[in-house]
Amino acid sequence: xxxxxxxxxxxxxxxxxxxxxxxxxxxxxxxxxxxxxxxxxxxxxxxxxxxxxxxxxxxxxxxxxxxxxxxxxxxxxxxxxxxxxxxxxxxxxxxxxxxxxxxxxxxxxxxxxxxxxxxxxxxxxxxxxxxxxxxxxxxxxxxxxxxxxxxxxxxxxxxxxxxxxxxxxxxxxxxxxxxxxxxxxxxxxxxxxxxxxxxxxxxxxxxxxxxxxxxxxxxxxxxxxxxxxxxxxxxxxxxxxxxxxxxxxxxxxxxxxxxxxxxxxxxxxxxxxxxxxxxxxxxxxxxxxxxxxxxxxxxxxxxxxxxxxxxxxxxxxxx
Amino acid sequence: xxxxxxxxxxxxxxxxxxxxxxxxxxxxxxxxxxxxxxxxxxxxxxxxxxxxxxxxxxxxxxxxxxxxxxxxxxxxxxxxxxxxxxxxxxxxxxxxxxxxxxxxxxxxxxxxxxxxxxxxxxxxxxxxxxxxxxxxxxxxxxxxxxxxxxxxxxxxxxxxxxxxxxxxx
Numbered sequence: 001x002x003x004x005x006x007x008x009x010x011x012x013x014x015x016x017x018x019x020x021x022x023x024x025x026x027x028x029x030x031x032x033x034x035x036x037x038x039x040x041x042x043x044x045x046x047x048x049x050x051x052x053x054x055x056x057x058x059x060x061x062x063x064x065x066x067x068x069x070x071x072x073x074x075x076x077x078x079x080x081x082x083x084x085x086x087x088x089x090x091x092x093x094x095x096x097x098x099x100x101x102x103x104x105x106x107x108x109x110x111x112x113x114x115x116x117x118x119x120x121x122x123x124x125x126x127x128x129x130x131x132x133x134x135x136x137x138x139x140x141x142x143x144x145x146x147x148x149x150x151x152x153x154x155x156x157x158x159x160x161x162x163x164x165x166x167x168x169x170x171x172x173x174x175x176x177x178x179x180x181x182x183x184x185x186x187x188x189x190x191x192x193x194x195x196x197x198x199x200x201x202x203x204x205x206x207x208x209x210x211x212x213x214x215x216x217x218x219x220x221x222x223x224x225x226x227x228x229x230x231x232x233x234x235x236x237x238x239x240x241x242x243x244x245x246x247x248x249x250x251x252x253x254x255x256x257x258x259x260x261x262x263x264x265x266x267x268x269x270x271x272x273x274x275x276x277x278x279x280x281x282x283x284x285x286x287x288x289x290x291x292x293x294x295x296x297x298x299x300x301x302x303x304x305x306x307x308x309x310x311x312x313x314x315x316x317x318x319x
Numbered sequence: 320x321x322x323x324x325x326x327x328x329x330x331x332x333x334x335x336x337x338x339x340x341x342x343x344x345x346x347x348x349x350x351x352x353x354x355x356x357x358x359x360x361x362x363x364x365x366x367x368x369x370x371x372x373x374x375x376x377x378x379x380x381x382x383x384x385x386x387x388x389x390x391x392x393x394x395x396x397x398x399x400x401x402x403x404x405x406x407x408x409x410x411x412x413x414x415x416x417x418x419x420x421x422x423x424x425x426x427x428x429x430x431x432x433x434x435x436x437x438x439x440x441x442x443x444x445x446x447x448x449x450x451x452x453x454x455x456x457x458x459x460x461x462x463x464x465x466x467x468x469x470x471x472x473x474x475x476x477x478x479x480x481x482x483x484x485x486x487x488x
Contacts, residue, residue, distance in 0.1 A: 015389075032392060039377065039394045048430035051380035053390070314380075318389025 008130060015319040018130045018139040019312050021148040022189040030193055034158050036311035037304070044080065044307060053314045054083035057114040061087045062129075063142070064101070064120040069278055069302065070142050070152070074117045077309035083115075105129050113137060115317060123147035123182075138316040146180055151312055152277050153186025155305040157194060159297055160232055162304065163273050167191070173200040173226055173268075174217075176236035176258060176285050177207045179247075183277045184236055188215050202226035203258060206247040223258060227267040235260055235276040238285045251284045261287040265295065273297045328471060328479040331442050331458030332359065336366045338456045339409070339440060343367055348408045348434075350374035352424055353395045355413030355471035358479060359442055363411060371401035376410075381423035397427065404432035409456075413471035415441035418452035443469060443481065 003017060004010040007024050011017040016029055043051055059078040063071055071087065078085045090104060105116065115138045118126040123145030130139040143149040157167075164170060172191055178184045178201050191199050192215070201212055202220045213219055220226030227233060238254060248254055260274065274290055276298045282288045291298060343349075349369050351360025357375045364373045377395040410424055421439060428434060440456035445463045463469065468484045 036390065036394050039380070039396045042396045042398065043380065046431060050430070052426070053380055053385055314390050318385055 008127065011319060013319075016316055017319055018126075018141075019150050019316060020126050020130060020139065020141045022150045022153050022186050022193065023148070024189075025193065027193050027195070030154070030157070030190060033154055033308065033311050033315060034161060036315060037154075037158055037307040040080075040307040040310040041304070043310075044303075050080050050082055052082045054078065054081035054114075054317055057081075057083045057317060058112055059083045059085050059115045059117065059313070060108050060113045061085065061142075062090060062105075062108070062116050062118045063088065064090045064118070064125070065143070066091065067119055067143070069305075070119065073302065073305045074140075074142060074151075074309050077306050077313060078115075078117075080306070081310055081313055083313070086113075101125060101128065102132055105133060109134060109137060115140065115313065117142050119143045121145055140312060140316065143182055145182065147182050147185065149182040149186050149277075151305070151309055152183050153190040154312070155301060155308040156183075156187055156234060156275055156277070157190045158304045158308055159275060159301050160273070162300070163297060164231060167194045167196045170196050170232060171198045171200070171230045172196055172232040172234065173202055173220075173230045174234045174236065175202045175223070175226070175260065177238050178203050178212060178236065179207045179209050180239060181236045184234075187234055188217060192216055200226050200230065204248070204254075223260075223264045224267045227264060230268045231272055233260065233265065233268055233272055233274045235274065235286050237277060237279065238281055240281075251281075255284055259283070259285055259287060260290050262289050262293070265290055271295075275301055278302070325469065325481040325483055326443075326459050326461070328442065328481045332362060332479060335359075335440060335442060335456055335458045336363060339363065339367060343369075343409055343438075344407070345370045346407070347371075348374060348399075348401050348403065348406045350376055350399065350408060350410050350424075350428070352410065352412045352420060353377040355442075356411045358471065358473050359413060359440075360411040362479075363440070371406075374399040374401065376424050376427055378420055378423035378427055381427045383419055383423065399428075399431050402432065403428060403434050405435050408434045408437045409440055410437060411440045413442050414469055415439070415444045415452075415454050415457075416447050418448045418450035421452050422450055442471065445469065 002012045009018045009020050061071055061074055075085050117140045118129055119142040125144050126139055126141040141150055174184050199217045201217045274296045280286055345368055348371050349360045349364050351357035360373050376397045379391040379394040439454040441454040442458040444457045444460045466486045470482045472480050472482050
């Protein structure tokens with residue numbers, strides 16, 4: 001399998017062979033994934049929620065880092081495509097015995113894997129795996145370190161398009177711990193590729209990457225200014241391990257300045273929607289009245305995530 | 320490009336409608352296969368006075384050539400806005416050729432329920448079947464060479480027409 005050296009996700013025909021990051025993908029591939037997912041939404045509403053596309057294929061969920069929602073939605077997606085799914089939580093098996101990532105992958109490949117869905121705490125781990133698997137095996141990045149979480153970014157785009165129809169006139173704010181967030185990076189690349197004219201990031205200086213404006217985003221440190229007249233608010237999860245580190249005084253103080261309350265949300269457009277990738281820290285980055293309120297689309301995000309993952313898997317396995 | 324004269328699609332549709340009138344009752348379900356079959360099903364639906372709204376299928380998720388050529392670029396959504404269970408159905412397609420699309424469509428239909436019966440209406444039957452599938456209602460039988468194909472097109476005012484394509488292979 002020849003893969004494009006500049007973008008090792010793409011094969012000779014410019015088609016998606018692995019999904020590792022949204023950065024550098026042409027808009028037409030993103031649209032193809034979103035449109036295909038739209039057709040899968042119909043499938044998941046039927047009596048029989050399965051199609052036979054991946055019948056006989058083996059999908060290995062390779063999670064070197066714990067996850068419930070992402071792993072489960074990948075598993076449901078693969079099963080609805082009629083694939084066989086094998087779940088491996090590797091932090092508690094071979095890694096503790098000292099096996100390297102590549103040895104693990106080589107062993108699983110010898111078990112006739114067709115696709116690996118990889119989550120790893122180290123940025124770039126899915127690239128390493130993609131470079132070493134056999135040419136007919138596909139790799140999907142399910143979150144690597146601080147780098148990328150492409151299917152989350154895509155399901156967020158699907159959710160935004162579902163409620164807002166177009167990206168061309170939208171003002172979108174991404175709020176919270178952008179520094180440590182692979183989700184934020186995927187969102188920014190996806191929004192920019194799909195033609196969103198105004199992307200804002202809002203957070204304390206200590207939780208925004210330096211030179212983040214080089215990604216083409218507008219930087220705000222004040223919630224009311226940053227949220228003014230936005231159409232979409234994308235909250236990020238404040239990871240527990242950050243709450244006690246030197247970057248933040250306390251979770252309470254973060255909530256006071258950056259927690260999304262109804263009062264702060266009032267600065268956004270009245271029809272603004274609120275997204276969150278989960279799991280939520282209620283009372284830290286988001287107030288319960290917003291999380292459960294009329295503008296929240298957090299649970300539809302989860303449902304759409306299954307259709308997006310079905311689309312990505314079926315496009316990859318066919319290329 | 321066209322080396323032969325194709326029949327007029329509107330006349331074929333009229334003939335197809337008359338064939339179906341006697342045996343396709345208003346309680347039947349009409350399901351068009353994307354894209355040409357959906358246009359035909361909408362016209363037949365109005366002409367035959369079918370009660371339930373028109374259904375549409377995109378069989379991309381059921382095609383048997385997925386392993387060879389991958390997923391189609393422009394997958395449309397399937398929509399069956401009535402209960403399939405126990406209903407007499409008519410599948411509508413523009414061109415009947417190998418029968419593989421119809422096989423895929425029937426597999427997809429059974430994931431919605433168990434119909435009482437399925438019949439097939441095709442505007443053009445061009446022969447070349449690779450599966451034991453036949454249409455109960457046919458507008459015309461047209462002989463074509465293997466390198467040739469016909470496509471149904473729709474003008475902005477809704478008028479249907481057949482176009483012949485020649486491939487070099």
